[in-house]
Structures are given as structure tokens and as C-alpha cells.
Amino acid sequence: MNILVINGSPKGERSNTLRLTNAFLAGVCNSQEDCSPAIEILHISQMDINPCLGCFSCWKTTPGQCCIHDDMPSALEKLLWADLTIWSFPLYFFSLPGKLKTFIDRQLPLSLPFMNSHAESGGHPARYDMSGKKTVLISTCGFYTANSNYDSVTAQFDRICGKGNYTTLFCGEGELFRVPELSNRTDEYLAVVQQAGREYAFGGIKEETNAKLQELLFPRDVFERMADASWGIKQTGEKEDVSLTFTKQMAALYNPAAYPGTDIILDMDYTDIGKRYRIILGKTESRVVEQFSEKPTTVIHTPFSVWQSIAAGEIEGSAALMKHLYSVEGDFDLMLKWDDYFGQHKSADISKDKPTSNGKTDIGLP
Ligand SMILES: Cc1cc2nc3c(=O)[nH]c(=O)nc-3n(C[C@H](O)[C@H](O)[C@H](O)COP(=O)(O)O)c2cc1C
Known part of the structure; x- marks a missing residue:
């Protein structure tokens, strides 16, 4: 299995969320023979990604190719290479950090220009065969709970991946993952995330594990x-x-x-x-x-x-x-x-x- 991690935290390797993502990956990898060579990680904060110009040249002039020469074309190849893409990001103003949104906008070359008449309220078909590809969203936020704070994120990914076609792991109190004094509790939580990764690799996160993931770190x-x-x-x-x-x-x-x-x-x-x-x-x-x-x-x-x-x-x-x-x-x-x-x-x-x-x-x- 080819796994692509998109780390959308501006903090790069110091991301709270990345700690959860690494735990999840450890679980996934434990259940594979040896999947370490097949993991790629993109640290969005370190990449040269410019905003989409809205010129549609990737649809009209050079189909499938963007006219901006930065790190995005190779990132698109990685997206096509991956069987599983893990989006790892902090919640910013109830949504995605800006550069990650730019990363999404720059995926326009992966779509065809034609209207998809089957899509509710409109859409475009994929240029490439994306069937069988899996998506996981992992995110931490600063409020005490993740409940109701991710509505705009899920609304967006419901449209991008299709409702029910992706798995989420959202966690409140995210800043606690960087506090060594609280590691008893955060390590306990990370162990559950790792368990979730293991179960995911074997078909899906169990209800019992999901319930543990919903527990607050602290009241x-x-x-x-x-x-x-x-x-x-x-x-x-x-x-x-x-x-x-x-x-x-x-x-x-x-x-x-x-x-x-x-x-x-x-x-x-x-x-x-x-x-x-x-x-x-x-x-x-x-x-x-x-x-x-x-x-x-x-x-x-x-x-x-x-x-x-x-x-x-x-x-x-x-x-x-x-x-x-x-x-x-x-x-x-x-x-x-x-x-x-x-x-x-x-x-x-x-x-x-x-x-x-x-x-x-x-x-x-x-
Ligand atoms: C600009 C900005 C906006 C934020 N907006 C929210 C928010 O809307 N809701 C929330 O719960 N936390 C918010 N946070 C807190 C982060 O989501 C939280 O600190 C997260 O754990 C950071 O994860 P990271 O270390 O992976 O980047 C915000 C933080 C920043 C810097």
C-alpha cells in the first residue's frame, strides 16, 4: 500500500496533529509486513505552492497540466500514486489552514472540465481513475471538543471525496499533546489512535475504539x-x-x-x-x-x-x-x-x- 501524508500544519514537524498521524501510521504499519518504504510525507509549510490563478489553462490549453511551475505538479503525481492519503492538519477558524486550501485549489488539473450531471448541485468528473483510493482526515483543534467544530471541513470533504467515502479522526484540546507533564494522558490517547490505525488497516475502526477517540483528554x-x-x-x-x-x-x-x-x-x-x-x-x-x-x-x-x-x-x-x-x-x-x-x-x-x-x-x- 502506498501512503501519502499531507501535513498541512504551518508548524511542520512540530505539529500536534502530526503526533496523532504518526501514531495512526504506526498502527497501520504494524499490521502490514513492511510498509515503511511506501510512505511519503508532504510538509505543506515547506513547499512552494502558489495560489491558483483561475485561468483554466489546466483544462483548456494544457489539459491536466498547471501553468504554474512550483512544487504542485509533483505533489499531484504523489496523490495519484497513493492508495491511502492522510490529511493531517490543525483546525483554523473552523476550517483548513490557508495554504492547505491553496493545495486543494491547485488540484483542479485532476478534474475534467465537463459538468457531472449526476452530482447533486454540480461537480466535475475526475480526470484519472481514483476508484479504490482511500482518504483519512486527522486533525486537532484548540477548543475542548471537536464536536460541531468541524462542520465546514466535513461539508467540504463530503463534496471532494463523497459522503461516507473517508474516515475522520478529530481531537479537541490539541495543544496538550505538546505538554510533557500531561503525557500520561496524551500517550494513553495516542495508544488508542495507534489501535485505530491497526483496525483501519484491517477493514475499519471498531465502534469501541471510536468511542474512546471521542473521549475528552480532560474534562x-x-x-x-x-x-x-x-x-x-x-x-x-x-x-x-x-x-x-x-x-x-x-x-x-x-x-x-x-x-x-x-x-x-x-x-x-x-x-x-x-x-x-x-x-x-x-x-x-x-x-x-x-x-x-x-x-x-x-x-x-x-x-x-x-x-x-x-x-x-x-x-x-x-x-x-x-x-x-x-x-x-x-x-x-x-x-x-x-x-x-x-x-x-x-x-x-x-x-x-x-x-x-x-x-x-x-x-x-x-
Ligand atoms: C490561526 C489559528 C486559528 C485557529 N482556529 C481554531 C478554531 O477555529 N477552532 C479550534 O478549536 N482551534 C483553533 N486553533 C487552534 C489549533 O487548531 C490547535 O492549536 C491545533 O492543535 C494546532 O495543531 P498543529 O500543532 O498540528 O498545527 C487555531 C489556531 C490558529 C493559530
Whole structure:
């Protein structure tokens, strides 16, 4: 099988979406004897692709050949070569990134000029035999869900490929794929994408796998709090200290279902940078404050660099404690139940409205 990946992210290799596409490909390839030589990838951002001039010379003057001499003619050959084309792209303004749309416009030489009277509301027949070719769309978007955000994309591909003639894998919360601290959850999702690739190669993605792909990476409120905190700026537009941004993101993971009945006041005392922030774990949400006077429940005295390494999974939290890389003052119960408070819960877990523990390392501790 010849596979063509069209990477439409302006970020090229650094694309969030490409991580999903690579996982999907790994699944497809696992189920083939050896398909690695048959994969081609086009990084649209690095290609010389000029806008269609609308001159119709590819229909009239030089049938099938565009008059613009750039990277498009060879890309069209790759499209004809491929048995499976995977479109990998971010959602931009509820649609495709501009250069990818230009790439689509430049496919005009692949159509014949004549009207296809069978097509509902008009269309043109293909110049070449495209029967048997398969298409997959893989995309991430920045909102918490992919639901309803891809209507214009599917409307477009319904016309280009035909309704039901292509497979989609759309995922919200796409920016989380670049956050190492959240890799427990994102890797779990990527494993499902890989499974989907394997099943696709054997005839189609199973309903059960599709259902897992529809699950949110994180519940909406947790994701939106993390997303808002990630910009590192205050409401006033002023830049905030990186340690505050980090602490807010950590606090965003708080699972109120673990609320013990009274507020927990956790102080993060970053000893190497002389900063201390308070995280208040309340009945319905967590708050980070910079000014406080009340006595805390628990204080974690830690170099900021150590806590960052723990959060990134470079050091194990409990091992770091044993080595006295940080210390805990006050109620230690919070540390023992860290997973319940700050675990990387899936949306489905949260909806059960009870404390959950996935037994994995989280953005913080053991
Ligand atoms: C110009 C621009 C427009 C965007 N429009 C949307 C949008 O309409 N809906 C959405 O959910 N995310 C939107 N996003 C967020 C991206 O889809 C998201 O960050 C995606 O994960 C990026 O994927 P990539 O790393 O593969 O390029 C937009 C981002 C940019 C830069």
C-alpha cells in the first residue's frame, strides 16, 4: 500500500496533529509486513505552492497540466500514486489552514472540465481513475471538543471525496499533546489512535475504539483552566512569573470530587527562587493566590527546578522526597492522596462524581 501524508500544519514537524498521524501510521504499519518504504510525507509549510490563478489553462490549453511551475505538479503525481492519503492538519477558524486550501485549489488539473450531471448541485468528473483510493482526515483543534467544530471541513470533504467515502479522526484540546507533564494522558490517547490505525488497516475502526477517540483528554473545566493559565499573562496583559504559570496549571488539574469536606490550603514554597504561592482546594474548584495570611494545611518546600522535573516525569516524586530534594511540612495526608487530588483523570472518570486514581505519576507527585 502506498501512503501519502499531507501535513498541512504551518508548524511542520512540530505539529500536534502530526503526533496523532504518526501514531495512526504506526498502527497501520504494524499490521502490514513492511510498509515503511511506501510512505511519503508532504510538509505543506515547506513547499512552494502558489495560489491558483483561475485561468483554466489546466483544462483548456494544457489539459491536466498547471501553468504554474512550483512544487504542485509533483505533489499531484504523489496523490495519484497513493492508495491511502492522510490529511493531517490543525483546525483554523473552523476550517483548513490557508495554504492547505491553496493545495486543494491547485488540484483542479485532476478534474475534467465537463459538468457531472449526476452530482447533486454540480461537480466535475475526475480526470484519472481514483476508484479504490482511500482518504483519512486527522486533525486537532484548540477548543475542548471537536464536536460541531468541524462542520465546514466535513461539508467540504463530503463534496471532494463523497459522503461516507473517508474516515475522520478529530481531537479537541490539541495543544496538550505538546505538554510533557500531561503525557500520561496524551500517550494513553495516542495508544488508542495507534489501535485505530491497526483496525483501519484491517477493514475499519471498531465502534469501541471510536468511542474512546471521542473521549475528552480532560474534562472541559480542567482543560479550560489549564489553557487559560498556560499563556503566562495576567488579565492586564502583564507577563507573570513562570513559576506562577506553572503553579496555576498544576492547580487546574484539581479534581473537586476528591474534596474532603473542608478546604485544603497548600503552599508551594519554591526555595531556589524565593517565591511562594498558595493553592486553595475548595468544594468546586481550586484557586491560586499570591497574597495570604491564614495558616496553610500543608507546605511543600522545594526548589522550583526539582518540582518541574518531577512534573515532567524526569524524577519520581517519592524518590525525590526520600533523597530530601524537597520536604513537606504540616498535614501529609494530601501527599498520600495526591493522585486523587491532581490525577490526570479522563473526562469519563470525572463524570462518575467520585474520587478517582489512575495510579500514574501526575503533575507533581508520587
Ligand atoms: C490561526 C489559528 C486559528 C485557529 N482556529 C481554531 C478554531 O477555529 N477552532 C479550534 O478549536 N482551534 C483553533 N486553533 C487552534 C489549533 O487548531 C490547535 O492549536 C491545533 O492543535 C494546532 O495543531 P498543529 O500543532 O498540528 O498545527 C487555531 C489556531 C490558529 C493559530
